[in-house]
Amino acid sequence: MATFLYKLGRSAFRRRRLVALLWVALLALAGVGAATAPAATSSSFSIPGTEAQRAFDLLEERFPGAGADGATARIVFKAPEGRKVTDPAHKAVVEETVAALKSGSDQIVSVADPYTTQAVSQNGSTAYVSVAYKVNAMELTDGTREALKQAGEQAQGKGLTVEVGGDALQTMPETGAGEIVGVVIAGIVLVITFGSLVAAGLPLLTAIIGVGIGVSSITALANVLDLGSTTSTLAMMIGLAVGIDYALFIVSRYRAELAEGRDKEEAAGRATGTAGSAVVFAGLTVVIALVGLAVVNIPMLTKMGFAAAGTVVIAVLIALTLIPALLGFAGDKVLGRKQRKGAEAGAGEGAATGEEAKEGKPNGGTRWARFVIRRPVLVLLVGVLGLGAIAVPAASLEMGLPDDGAKPVSTSERRAYDMLSDGFGPGFNGPLLVVVDGDKATADKTVSAIKKLEGWAAVTPATPNKAGDAAMITVVPKDRPSSVATENLVHDIRGATGDDVLVTGATAMNIDFSQKMNDALVPYLALVVGLAFLLLTLVFRSVLVPLKAALGFLLSVVAALGAVVAVFQWGWLGSLFGVEQTGPIMSMMPIFMVGVVFGLAMDYEVFLVTRMREAYVHGERPGEAIVTGFRHSARVVTAAAVIMIAVFSGFIGMTDQMIKMIGFGLAVAVLFDAFVVRMAIVPAVLALLGHKAWWLPKWLDRLLPNVDVEGEGLAKHVDGAGSEEKPDLVKV
Structure with missing residues (x-):
């Protein structure tokens, strides 16, 4: 592995113009594809293997068009205190709004008059107009959305309180300024780490190119593969973070090789062969974690995982090829001014330059490692107990899928949601749709069975299809959609009816989705952790080091979930992070965090412990190897973690609640894993284990191939080649 990557790095360095041209051409090609492709739509949401999905499929089959995924909207009208929406003046306003909507857009399928569809509350205070569209929310034109808003605004000033809800107002998540701030912070950290604008700019430039190719490709294929509007945002979040980190490690190792007196091409080859090996395996762990999301068997989550994994693969390939090529263009400018002067002063003498070469002067990483080695039990206890305390809120985790009730009170959608709840009951916003696979007699029998249960506010008569072999029944729960009482009602209906009766609707889908996520968590963990362990x-050619890495990850991810619950569910420090409305944690959040955080956590494990392993196999004692690993890697790992935290934190400013929550969760998970688990718990455990940390059964040692991440075979290859390779060092 190391020898192959060494040759690849040198080849990219020599042919830097060709390599750079190829990547720029790929970026341009992807950009053209994205620019000419149709706009991304809302990904179709399905949960194979659940009753709610079977009911939806049956609905599509027996009631063609009834389950269409076109956008919907509700304009809700509320009369002043003591008045009714049925008063002649108010009724005229509502009817004017209905007429305006019907002529407002050719994308509208139907507009329901509340006075003919019985969409008026019992006390007469509230009414709503239902609007159905031909296309989904992402395909609505600006003119259609504007007509909807204007219809509500025009009615607002005529004595009624009017709010607009539904997914018709849904738009692409707005990009917050925080994302730009995150990249700026990353740049500042890189400048501080390297002391050179050129060295700092290389990781940023290559990460942006990689993300540009990845996101543009996703955008170009969005309609064909039904990727959805949020897939590219998540791919950008992960791709940007790992892209900067992977480039950072190779550039840092390149500077260290220069500091040891090697020429530029040789330094690029060695950096790619050593740090590049760690990048490959770190990238593989991230890809395994993301692709492993397929075991959940939810198409939307699978597509998100594959798209993000593709962006990570691009980041790895760019780090292994484009970075060495750009290092060839950068020349001595990749070093800081003081380092360049030192190199010129010591030219021809193999003089060492830079912070990396000052092994005689302890740096912060060296001092911290020595402190941990002296007090491993104390550090281990503080780290474990601290993360354990933060993880406590995770025990109160409540999961659900967001609806308009989870939006801030400042939005019209949330106010419309609340008005409907006040006028028609808490369960009105989450009706259950019961689909009967049978004749009218079976449907009437089902209605009778449901009415014998508790927890419902209204049960409509069965509506048969044209063929008379299926029927629909709407059940309005007494309680709000996300309540335990409503969940119990769903289970009760399923238990009181036969196999020919299926329950669906947003609330039932939410319940089935959460259950499916819970059922998939253990198999997913077993698959991902098992593959990564191997x-x-x-x-590392060790059994205990991978075991320790996996257990440390579990601790950090549970602590991160605890922090997410505390902020987004309990509201602690919610205003600080722009959380206006608390509620259940999105059902996909735990398993998505497990997948992404596991991959990222293994990055730091590989980068940090590889240097320890390298020192150990070259004869250093376990304690010395820990110090050596920290001396060479702690500063760079710290910079990488700060950069990743900054990038993820930038997405907290997004308007989309899902992106905001994932950005926060990933940021705190990296914080806990990098600075508590990898920087404190890992060296403490290794110090306690001593030589046993690197134990591997002899039979397993014989079975495992030698991937040579430490570069031992590379050293033999280079030393054996001697001057034979010198004639090939032709610079372009």
Whole structure:
């Protein structure tokens, strides 16, 4: 592995113009594809294997068009205190609004008059107009949305309180300024780390190119593969973070090789062969974690995972090829001014330059490692107990899918949601749709069975299809959609009826989705952690080091979930992070965090412990190897973690609640994993284990191939080649 990457790095360095041209051409090609492709739409949401999905499929089959995924809207009218929407003056306003909507857009399928569809509350205070559209929310034109808003605004000033709800107002998530701030912070950290604007700019430039190719490709294929509007945002979040980190490690190792007196091409080859090996295996762990989301068997989540994994693969390839090529263009400018002067002063003498070469002067990483080695039990206890305390709120985790009730009170959608709840009851916003696979007699029998249950506010008569072999029944729960009482009602209906009766609707889908996510968590963990354990065993040739890495990850991810619950569910420090409305944590959040955080956590494990392993196999004692690993890697790992935290934190400013929550969760997870688990708990455990940390059964040692991440084979290859390779060092 190391020898192959060494040759690849040198080849990219020599042919830097060709390599750079190829990547720029790929970026341009992806950009053209994205610009000419149709706009992304809302991804179709399905949960294979659940009753709610079977009911939806049956609905599509027996009631063609009834389950269409076109956008919907509700304009809600509320009369002043003591008045009714049925008063002649108010009724005229509502009817004017209905007429305006019907002529407002050719994308509208139907507009329901509340006075003919019985969409008026019992006390007469509230009414709503239902609007159905031909296309989904992402395909609505600006003119259609504007007509909807204007219809509400025009009615607002005529004595009624008017609010607009529904997914017709849904738009692409707005990009917050925080994302730009995150990239700026990353740039500042890189400048501080390297002391050179050129060295700092390389990781940023290559990460942006990689993300540009990845996101543009996703955009170009969005309609064909039904990727959805949020897939590219998540791919950008992960791709930007790992892209900067992977480039950072190779550039840092390149500077260290220059500091040891090697020429530029040789330094690029060695940096790619050593740090590049760690990048490959770190990238593989991230890809395994993201692709592993397929075991959940939810198409939307699978597509998100594959799209993000593709962006990570691009980041790895760019780090291994474009970075060495750009290092060839950068020349001595990749070093800081003081380092360049030092190199010129010591030219021809193999003089060491830079912070990396000052092994005689302890840096912050060295001092911290020595402190941990002296007090491993104390550090281990503080780290474990601290993360354990933060993880406590995770025990109160409540999961659900967001609706308009989860939006801030400042939005019209949320106010419309509340008005409907006040006028028609808390369960009105989450009706259950019961689909009967049978004749009218079976449907009437089902209605009678449902009415014997508790927890419903209204049960409509069965509505048969044209063929008379299926029927629909709407059940309005007494309680709000996300309540335990409503969940119990769903289970009760399913238990009181036969296999020919299926319950669906947004609320039932939410319940089935949460259950499916819970059922998939253990198999997913087993698959991802198992594959990564084998991969890390291959890299470190140890059993206990991968085991410690996996257990440390579990601790950090549970602590991160605890922080997410505390902020987004309990509201602690919610205003600080722009959380206006607390509520259940999105059902996909835990398993998505597990997948992404596991991959990212293994990055730091590989980068940090690889240097320890390298020192250990070259004869250093376990304690010395820990100090050596920190001396060479702690500063760079710290910079990488700060950059990743900054990038993820930038997405907290997004308007989309899902993106905001994921950005926060990933940021705190990296904070806990990098600075508590990898920087404190890992060296403490390794110090306590001593030589046992690197133990591997002899039979397993014989079975495992030697991937040579430490570069031992590379050293032999280079030393054996001697001057034979010198004639090939032709610079372009």
